[in-house]
Amino acid sequence: GENVEQHPSTLSVQEGDSAVIKCTYSDSASNYFPWYKQELGKRPQLIIDIRSNVGEKKDQRIAVTLNKTAKHFSLHITETQPEDSAVYFCAASIVKAAGNKLTFGGGTRVLVKP
């Protein structure tokens, strides 16, 4: 089955700096890669996703890049703010008509210091 590795496990940045989280996946058939933000005790919230036919996607201060050949994808947060502090999870899945399951990375705890 799919295996997703995520690094780093913790990340501390100064407010205004950039944060980068990297994930690798094992199943070359995976074609959908969402990123979730989870605050303590809350539900995961989708912040951005990318499909395998796209190499990069950006939404304001958040961007995701995908390298299908190397089987890795990354989340980039620019101009970080204290409210960006949370746990971020990457995931991978294979989209098919009957639905699919997400395999999550181990998570990255991001702390943005004011």
Add this chain to the structure above:
Amino acid sequence: GAVVSQHPSRVICKSGTSVKIECRSLDFQATTMFWYRQFPKQSLMLMATSNEGSKATYEQGVEKDKFLINHASLTLSTLTVTSAHPEDSSFYICSARKRGGSISYNEQFFGPGTRLTVL
């Protein structure tokens, strides 16, 4: 919108009892719902995939007789933890995928989670 609710949000029970957790899609129909388990400071681990009108598909290592899943309608799935023990204490989260979504659209909408504590 795409709102998923869970009930209860927190439950404390005695060892040996059974606990039922409900997952509802409030404003859409969900052909498929997923149940996850999350231990403190850890990732989400998929337990099972629940399809409306059929038996759930369990992940390897998850006991189907201990974690009973019923997906009786397009808006409701239930997870029953039978004969709960302290090691079953965890944060249980469901998610739902919209019915009729295009093949290329795969977003899952998560519920707020249920924190189970077994004494």
